[in-house]
């Protein structure tokens with residue numbers, strides 16, 4: 672445990688999806704004046720340098736936020752016969768305006784990089800804090816000793832006083848203590864590292880317990896789409912949970928490449944790196960689906976690494 676450091680992955684395609692959804696969700700929730708509490712059960716370090724040692728090692732941001740900023744588009748690929756609800760992006764339209772949710776995400780990244788580019792990449796705690804109003808609250812959980820220290824130091828610079836609490840506690844185990852918050856309005860972001868198989872089951876248990884305590888909260892769960900039964904089952908089980916609780920849900924996925932093993936010239940095989948990820952929301956804002964319907968095809972178009980790039984968008988309840 673604890674080999675995962677988000678600094679290696681900051682700004683990758685999964686962060687692009689997750690943070691685009693997070694911002695679109697928050698924008699809607701913040702339209703109402705009543706105080707909002709945001710609980711980030713797996714916060715990470717808060718801020719990342721994309722020109723730093725960690726980010727440079729894997730270069731994942733190059734295929735995520737940096738590629739999006741460069742406005743490069745993937746070459747149009749012939750769409751293989753669709754087997755599932757997954758959709759290929761239609762051929763790139765050269766001058767199509769950027770979808771609102773992507774433009775908004777990029778504007779937030781720009782706020783952290785006023786000179787342009789994305790040398791600084793804000794993690795979820797800083798994105799949320801940037802958008803919150805003075806009377807809203809933010810609860811951050813982070814267990815990794817180094818990342819928790821960095822998060823503490825990063826948050827201290829904001830001089831946000833009692834608006835933000837950093838807890839070195841198990842987000843799965845204790846974040847429900849903030850539910851329901853006094854204003855009865857909350858967004859819970861669950862973004863575990865899924866380093867251990869049991870994380871998938873713990874996400875589900877957390878969501879079940881959270882819904883029992885606070886059925887009207889908005890829950891946003893990120894998960895990796897990898898060839899592992901638990902990863903495959905998680906959205907299905909979340910859908911069942913939401914449906915049984917009579918709550919609306921939304922499920923969005925972004926695939927940037929094939930998950931097949933790569934065979935090198937030497938004959939050795941290599942894992943392709945994270946090919947896809949998903950966001951599952953319970954009680955999503957009604958505005959989210961149309962925003963993502965416009966944004967996801969453009970994310971596929973701009974972040975595709977091969978002809979397997981695709982998205983899916985489903986909602987129910």
Ligand code: SAM
Pocket residue numbers: 675676677689711712713714715716717793794795796812813814815818840841842843862863864
């Ligand atoms: N949400 C962050 C963002 O969007 O910028 C990234 C979070 S990263 C994917 C997951 C984080 O969860 C890691 O920093 C890891 O150390 C932390 N973590 C792992 N298990 C945890 C637990 N049980 N409780 C709280 N944090 C945990």
